[in-house]
Amino acid sequence: MVNHTFGPATVAAAMANDTLHDRGLPPLPSYSLEPTGDVFGWISDFWLSLLLPVVVYWVMSLFFHAIDVLDLFPQYRLHTPQEILSRNHASRYEVARDVIVQQVIQVFTGAALAFSEPAEMRGKADYDVAVWATRLRLAQRVLPSLLGLLGLNATAISKSVSVSHPLLAGALAGGYYPFAAASGSSAPAFLPWELLAARVIYHLLVPALQFLVAIFILDTWQYFLHRLMHTNRWMYTTFHSRHHRLYVPYAYGALYNHPIEGFLLDTLGAGIAFKLTRMTVRQGTCFFAFSTVKTIDDHCGYSFPWDPLQLITSNNAAYHDVHHQTWGIKANFSQPFFTFWDTLLGTKYKGPRADRLADRKRREKAVDARAESRSKQTT
Ligand SMILES: [Zn+2]
Ligand SMILES: [Zn+2]
Numbered sequence: 001m002v003n004h005t006f007g008p009a010t011v012a013a014a015m016a017n018d019t020l021h022d023r024g025l026p027p028l029p030s031y032s033l034e035p036t037g038d039v040f041g042w043i044s045d046f047w048l049s050l051l052l053p054v055v056v057y058w059v060m061s062l063f064f065h066a067i068d069v070l071d072l073f074p075q076y077r078l079h080t081p082q083e084i085l086s087r088n089h090a091s092r093y094e095v096a097r098d099v100i101v102q103q104v105i106q107v108f109t110g111a112a113l114a115f116s117e118p119a120e121m122r123g124k125a126d127y128d129v130a131v132w133a134t135r136l137r138l139a140q141r142v143l144p145s146l147l148g149l150l151g152l153n154a155t156a157i158s159k160s161v162s163v164s165h166p167l168l169a170g171a172l173a174g175g176y177y178p179f180a181a182a183s184g185s186s187a188p189a190f191l192p193w194e195l196l197a198a199r200v201i202y203h204l205l206v207p208a209l210q211f212l213v214a215i216f217i218l219d220t221w222q223y224f225l226h227r228l229m230h231t232n233r234w235m236y237t238t239f240h241s242r243h244h245r246l247y248v249p250y251a252y253g254a255l256y257n258h259p260i261e262g263f264l265l266d267t268l269g270a271g272i273a274f275k276l277t278r279m280t281v282r283q284g285t286c287f288f289a290f291s292t293v294k295t296i297d298d299h300c301g302y303s304f305p306w307d308p309l310q311l312i313t314s315n316n317a318a319y320h321d322v323h324h325q326t327w328g329i330k331a332n333f334s335q336p337f338f339t340f341w342d343t344l345l346g347t348k349y350k351g352p353r354a355d356r357l358a359d360r361k362r363r364e365k366a367v368d369a370r371a372e373s374r375s376k377q378t379t
Helices: 008-016 046-069 082-085 093-113 125-141 144-151 154-161 164-172 192-231 233-238 240-247 259-276 282-299 308-312 316-323 340-344 356-376
Strands: 002-004 180-182
Touching: 046 093, 046 282, 093 282, 125 144, 125 192, 144 154, 144 164, 144 316, 154 164, 154 308, 192 233, 192 240, 192 259, 192 282, 192 340, 233 240, 240 259, 259 282, 282 316
Parallel strands: none
Antiparallel strands: 002 180
16 A cells, blocks of 8 residues: 655755655565456357357357348448359359358467467566556656756746646656655655556557557458469469459458468457467457457448447448459458558549448439439420
């Protein structure tokens, strides 16, 4: 526990005499490690990381399949059900079979990845939080110099607010808080705001950054490999043309690929993102499951106005659908999350969406309206 006796007089005295400054950093707590337990009692984290993306894939695909079969949202369809039958060059059976093959490869690769990881241990969180608090304390050391660059005298300001705002005075002085001491000892201690900020960094900001960097790595990996598959004729005909047998994508066609392409593009891409961002197995499980959900959504065949996955990222089913059309196949290579590579490298489709269902319906409506007004005029 930290004992804070906010003594303005103490701060003022400390400011007055540099030798009284408590220059020592708060000590880091000791810790002992023990193996991390599993999230659920009925399945190990290892198996959860391997099976969750597969389960999520089929559950979400069946959900979209039900929407398709029951024709619940015809107004948001990108193509008609007839187009799925007439324009696709792969049967539903072939698609499901190849997806399962890819998922078997994915599970074995995931197992190899998990085995290559050191055993996960817990018990170090408080220590790591204290390390972040130390970094925050050290960052405050440069505040006087930074303010000096702006022509401000940090010491003078610190002294002037030491009575009214002792915390601010301590920060401005370079993170010196002589009034903060661990209970029962004279050792310096962290302030509550330093520990709170350190906890937020450790438990929220760092994992969020790992997730965002992983998304960037996966998007980058997929964009360039996908684009290469379109520029290299051999790679296209040997591997990637299989995915393009689906001119009208549907949810469980998302991972319909040649097994080698599926391994290189999806499995390896996600594995590299996981390794480079040094995620834990649990973080990796969330990332793999989320990537799976996103790629299904990108192939779902619907442009929903209320689907959060289609709203929070620039890539979505309507965007990727363009790439599945003969007129858009040389554009929109980005997948599965964002479209910045298409934007930066000028491969975003800019032409008309010639066969979008919505456009066609709008044209049909306009024709109907014109015919109606003509008939009114004649009567
Ligand atoms: Zn393609
Ligand atoms: Zn696709």
